[in-house]
Every structure is written in C-alpha cells, then in structure tokens.
Amino acid sequence: MVDSSSISGGMFTSSTMRIGGLASGMDIDGMVNKIMTAQSIPLDKMKQKLQYLEWQRDDYRSMNTLLNDLKTTNFNMKLQGTFLTKKTASTDDSKVTATASSSAGNTTYTLKNVKLATSAYNKSDGSIVSDNTFDPTKSIWSQQGKLANTTGLWSTGTVNNESMSVSSDGISFNLAHGGITSINSTIDVNTSGVNQSYTVFTDESSFNNSTDANKVLVNQETGQLTFNQTIKKGSNITVPNYNYNYINFNITTYDDNGNQINPDPDSPFNFDANTSLNTILSKISSSNVGVNAFYDSTTKQVSITRTSTGDMNPISGTDTDGTEIKFNGSSFLTQTLMLNETNENGGVDASFNVNGLQSTRHSNTFTLGNVTFNLKETIPDTNSDAVTITVNNDTDAVYDQIKSFVDKYNDTIKKINDKIGETKYRDYPPLTDAQKDQMKDSEITAWTDKAKSGTLSNDSLLSGVLNQMRIDLYSSVSSVSDSDHNQLATIGITTSPNYLDNGKLELDETKLKQALAENPDAVMQLFTNTGTEDDYASQGIAKRLDTSINDVFKQIQQKAGSVGSTNASFLMGQSFDDLNEQISAMTDRLTDIENRYYKQFSAMEQAIQNANQQSMSLTNLLGQ
Numbered sequence: 001m002v003d004s005s006s007i008s009g010g011m012f013t014s015s016t017m018r019i020g021g022l023a024s025g026m027d028i029d030g031m032v033n034k035i036m037t038a039q040s041i042p043l044d045k046m047k048q049k050l051q052y053l054e055w056q057r058d059d060y061r062s063m064n065t066l067l068n069d070l071k072t073t074n075f076n077m078k079l080q081g082t083f084l085t086k087k088t089a090s091t092d093d094s095k096v097t098a099t100a101s102s103s104a105g106n107t108t109y110t111l112k113n114v115k116l117a118t119s120a121y122n123k124s125d126g127s128i129v130s131d132n133t134f135d136p137t138k139s140i141w142s143q144q145g146k147l148a149n150t151t152g153l154w155s156t157g158t159v160n161n162e163s164m165s166v167s168s169d170g171i172s173f174n175l176a177h178g179g180i181t182s183i184n185s186t187i188d189v190n191t192s193g194v195n196q197s198y199t200v201f202t203d204e205s206s207f208n209n210s211t212d213a214n215k216v217l218v219n220q221e222t223g224q225l226t227f228n229q230t231i232k233k234g235s236n237i238t239v240p241n242y243n244y245n246y247i248n249f250n251i252t253t254y255d256d257n258g259n260q261i262n263p264d265p266d267s268p269f270n271f272d273a274n275t276s277l278n279t280i281l282s283k284i285s286s287s288n289v290g291v292n293a294f295y296d297s298t299t300k301q302v303s304i305t306r307t308s309t310g311d312m313n314p315i316s317g318t319d320t321d322g323t324e325i326k327f328n329g330s331s332f333l334t335q336t337l338m339l340n341e342t343n344e345n346g347g348v349d350a351s352f353n354v355n356g357l358q359s360t361r362h363s364n365t366f367t368l369g370n371v372t373f374n375l376k377e378t379i380p381d382t383n384s385d386a387v388t389i390t391v392n393n394d395t396d397a398v399y400d401q402i403k404s405f406v407d408k409y410n411d412t413i414k415k416i417n418d419k420i421g422e423t424k425y426r427d428y429p430p431l432t433d434a435q436k437d438q439m440k441d442s443e444i445t446a447w448t449d450k451a452k453s454g455t456l457s458n459d460s461l462l463s464g465v466l467n468q469m470r471i472d473l474y475s476s477v478s479s480v481s482d483s484d485h486n487q488l489a490t491i492g493i494t495t496s497p498n499y500l501d502n503g504k505l506e507l508d509e510t511k512l513k514q515a516l517a518e519n520p521d522a523v524m525q526l527f528t529n530t531g532t533e534d535d536y537a538s539q540g541i542a543k544r545l546d547t548s549i550n551d552v553f554k555q556i557q558q559k560a561g562s563v564g565s566t567n568a569s570f571l572m573g574q575s576f577d578d579l580n581e582q583i584s585a586m587t588d589r590l591t592d593i594e595n596r597y598y599k600q601f602s603a604m605e606q607a608i609q610n611a612n613q614q615s616m617s618l619t620n621l622l623g624q
C-alpha cells in the first residue's frame with residue numbers, strides 16, 4: 001500500500017532541507033503534497049496489484065490445503081484393511097473377549113477348560129525391621145540401625161585421589177559417594193598454583209571446637225564437604241583417599257522362551273548408602289529384569305513379582321529348580337530383605353481348550369488365526385460353560401469409513417466451488433493507506449471483504465480438478481469381480497439431482513450396507529484396485545482420485561508455492577519480485593520529483609526574499 005509517511009511535509013524520504021512559504025506566504029508543503037498525490041497514482045496501482053496477488057496466492061494455498069486433507073482421507077480408501085474390518089462377539093465378556101485383525105476369517109471359536117496364567121512372586125520371610133520407626137523414604141545409611149539384619153548389607157569401595165574443579169565460589173561440595181567409613185586426615189585445595197591442606201573432621205562438634213585455621217567437615221552419610229572458608233572459583237579440591245559403603249546385588253529372570261534376561265546397566269544393581277529403600281525398589285521395578293518390587297509398611301515386608309505371567313523358567317538343562325526370580329546369593333536381598341528363593345510361588349501358564357484343541361500360553365492374552373483372545377476368568381471343562389467367540393465382517397465400521405470419505409469429499413468440493421463461484425468486484429481494488437486514513441474500521445473491513453472476493457473466480461485449475469474428480473467417481477471400474485458393483489451408484493452413492501449442489505454425493509445407507517453384506521470384496525475392489533497406469537478403467541476410485549489430486553496439487557504449488565517457499569521457486573513469486581523492484585524504482589523516482597519541486601519552490605522563495613530586501617532598501621533610501 002502507499003506509504004504516506006512524510007518529512008517536513010513531504011511524502012517521500014529525502015535529505016533536502018525544505019523551506020516553507022515564509023517569503024511568499026504560500027502553503028508550499030500542501031501544494032507539493034497535492035502534486036505528489038497525483039504523481040503517486042502509478043505507485044498506488046503497483047502496490048494494489050501486489051496486494052491482490054498476495055491474496056490470490058494465499059487463496060491458492062488454502063485450496064491446496066483442502067485438497068491435501070482430502071488426499072489424506074482418500075489414502076484410507078486405498079487400503080484393503082479399511083474394508084476388511086472385523087468385529088467379534090463373545091457370549092460372556094466377563095470371561096473371554098477378543099479382537100480380530102482385518103486378515104482374520106469369519107468363523108467361530110469355542111473355549112472351555114480355561115485356567116488363567118499367573119505371575120511368579122516372592123516376599124520377605126518376616127519383618128525386615130527391628131524398629132517400627134523405620135522410614136523407607138530415608139537413606140539406608142540413616143536407617144541401618146533399625147533393620148533386623150544388616151549382615152552383608154554393605155559392599156565396600158575405595159576411592160584414591162578424587163579431584164573436583166570448583167565452578168563457583170562456595171564452601172560446600174560433594175564427593176562422588178556417600179556412606180563414608182574412613183577418609184584421609186587432610187584434603188588439599190589448590191588455588192592459583194598455591195596448595196593448602198585442610199584438616200578433616202567427621203564430627204560437627206569437633207569441627208566447631210577446633211582452632212585449626214583450615215578445616216573441613218565431612219558428612220559421612222551424604223559425602224558433603226563443608227569448608228570453614230570460601231573456596232574460590234577455579235580451585236581444585238583433591239581427596240587423597242576414602243572408603244565408602246554401597247549396596248550391590250543382582251537379580252536374574254527369564255524371557256518367554258526360558259532364556260536368562262541379559263542385565264542392563266542397572267543390573268547388577270549398585271546404590272550409594274544414602275539411597276532410600278523405596279528408591280532402590282523403584283529402580284528394580286523400572287529395570288529390564290521384569291519385576292515389580294515394593295515395601296509394605298504394615299507387614300514390614302518386601303514383595304517382588306514378575307511383571308509377566310506364566311512359567312518363565314521351566315526346568316531344563318543345568319537349571320534344576322525352575323525358580324523364576326533368582327537373587328544370586330545377594331546378602332542384601334536374601335538377608336537384609338529376607339527374600340528366600342525357595343519361598344517363590346512360581347508362575348503358571350494359561351491353559352485352554354479352543355475348538356477341541358488343548359493348548360497353553362504364558363499370557364492370558366494370545367493370538368490365534370489373527371484373532372487376539374483375552375482370558376479373564378477360569379472356565380470349567382463342560383460344554384454348557386463354554387464361551388463362544390464369533391468373528392464377522394464389521395459392516396458398520398466400513399460404512400462409517402465410506403461415509404467419512406463422502407462427507408470429506410462433499411465438504412471439499414463445496415469450499416472449492418464456493419471459491420471459484422465468488423463474485424469479483426472490480427470496482428473494489430485494495431485500499432491505499434491514504435484511503436484507509438479517511439475511513440472507519442467497519443468501512444475498511446466491508447471494502448476489503450469485497451476487494452478479496454473473486455481472486456479465484458472461474459479458476460481453470462480448480463474447475464479442472466472438480467471436473468476430473470467427478471469423472472473419477474462416476475466412471476465404472478472394469479477390474480471389479482462383480483459387475484453389479486462396478487460403480488458408486490450400484491452401492492448406493494449417487495450425485496445430488498440439484499445442479500446447484502455442484503456434484504455433491506448422496507449416500508443411501510440401506511443400499512450401501514446391503515452391498516457390504518452381500519459382496520464386501522467387490523466394494524473393496526471398487527475403491528482399492530490399483531489397475532494399470534495405462535488402463536484408467538481398471539483403476540479403483542481411490543487410485544484415480546489420488547492421481548487427480550496429486551496432479552492439480554503440484555500445478556497449484558508450482559504457481560503459488562507453499563508456506564516458506566522462496567519467491568524464485570514459484571511463478572507468482574517471480575511476479576512479486578518484479579513488482580517489488582518496480583515499486584522500489586518508482587519510489588526512488590518520486591523522491592527525486594518531490595525533491596525537485598521543493599528545490600524549485602525554495603528558489604522561488606529565495607528570489608522573493610531577495611526582492612523584498614531590495615524593495616526595503618530602496619524605500620529606506622527614498623525616505624532619507
């Protein structure tokens with residue numbers, strides 16, 4: 001739009017000093033503005049053209065968005081699975097449920113003699129604590145005196161010359177480990193090449209009473225170091241050596257095939273002494289060994305359960321006990337937590353009789369014949385108690401998919417038809433900034449709505465794709481196995497008889513569901529057959545539509561680009577660049593013209609001022 005900013009009354013940027021009509025008494029700025037308003041008409045038209053092209057570009061892109069959405073919906077219609085949806089029915093959902101994939105056959109399954117799979121589990125032999133104030137949320141180090149058995153609780157580690165760099169001034173720092181059992185008598189701090197030794201204290205009272213100039217308090221539980229003076233940024237702290245306690249153990253479980261699960265970085269498990277029991281059990285539960293562990297504050301016992309059901313470690317090879325959760329002799333697990341492998345309740349496989357075949361599975365959920373069964377309750381081995389699962393085509397689900405496609409198609413063509421049918425108001429070009437300054441907001445909105453209307457009126461690209469999509473939908477498909485279902489009309493999808501609907505589809509629910517019930521394969525082929533590239537008649541409707549949408553989508557993109565496209569990459573963008581160059585050149589030209597007018601008026605003002613001075617001098621001489 002026109003830039004109406006001004007300097008010293010001018011419309012265009014200029015460095016020229018401008019003098020108003022001081023000598024002539026004339027409104028120089030007003031005169032120049034009126035002249036430049038007329039001179040700016042070509043520039044206004046360029047900017048209006050640019051604005052209109054931008055609106056048109058945006059409308060093209062919005063149409064491409066519509067087409068792309070339709071393409072996404074149409075994609076489902078290309079898939080055979082869309083038309084082969086199955087539904088299952090159980091005579092007793094409380095005992096057995098099932099779901100079927102699209103490749104499942106229409107059949108019936110009878111289940112009886114069902115026993116559910118269970119998980120292996122173990123628990124502490126008794127209370128693991130000697131003091132009921134034991135808190136599983138606090139560190140094992142702080143609670144060790146409240147445990148019933150601490151034999152073998154700790155593993156011992158040694159660290160030599162642990163070094164840490166000080167990133168900011170402070171007095172408190174942390175060692176890599178807590179649970180400190182012994183530590184070197186001094187800790188060294190090197191600052192700017194100067195080494196200073198600090199006396200180590202593990203008792204706060206002794207630390208406070210000490211008169212040592214350099215001292216450090218070590219919290220044995222957490223491993224925190226607290227110096228009696230600030231350690232500067234850039235210093236290096238060195239701890240010659242210290243010993244610490246930690247908890248170490250391993251758990252072995254087995255996969256569906258009875259193979260030992262390989263340990264991940266958390267197994268063997270290692271925990272600092274300042275870790276709580278709840279944290280340890282949570283880490284066990286989130287590891288890959290496949291167990292869930294928790295501490296019960298009422299019984300003061302730990303429970304550990306396999307997350308998978310079934311007998312996951314049948315006795316075979318060198319394994320003679322069949323235990324599914326093994327503690328590998330870990331003292332922490334077997335003594336502190338009192339978990340005994342011999343107390344395990346082993347997992348049991350699910351067993352069932354299906355259509356006369358007796359079988360087992362590790363899980364209560366399993367798949368047979370592309371049908372997934374979910375066992376919920378035991379079922380006696382009697383025909384009267386048997387549960388029947390029936391698998392059939394899900395006509396309602398397929399109908400919903402087709403209806404969704406029809407609705408999307410109708411919505412798309414309506415919006416495209418509305419756009420190409422918009423009235424083009426040629427007497428309403430885009431407003432210039434100067435025109436907006438003279439109008440109310442409501443007037444600007446009303447004008448702009450009309451100015452934007454009809455940017456794609458009777459557009460050939462959009463009209464062409466609408467025509468082609470109609471042909472794609474209405475033409476018969478020669479590759480369908482049943483000639484009675486070779487076009488949409490034969491399955492209950494027809495065109496609205498009202499020409500004002502512009503090809504809107506109408507769906508006869510009864511007729512479509514009847515076609516789906518009688519010959520679902522033919523309905524599927526009508527949409528999904530790929531045919532051959534050189535034989536249009538053999539291609540299914542979804543294939544045809546996909547090709548037509550892709551073609552026009554690419555053409556619109558070549559013309560109007562997409563969000564983020566550079567102007568040089570699409571045709572309209574090149575017009576934008578050309579217009580912007582013309583606008584820039586015209587703006588420079590108008591600036592020169594405006595400067596020339598001001599220069600001429602300035603010369604006139606100077607001449608008048610000189611004449612006035614001469615007249616005044618002459619008057620003074622005559623008066624004398």
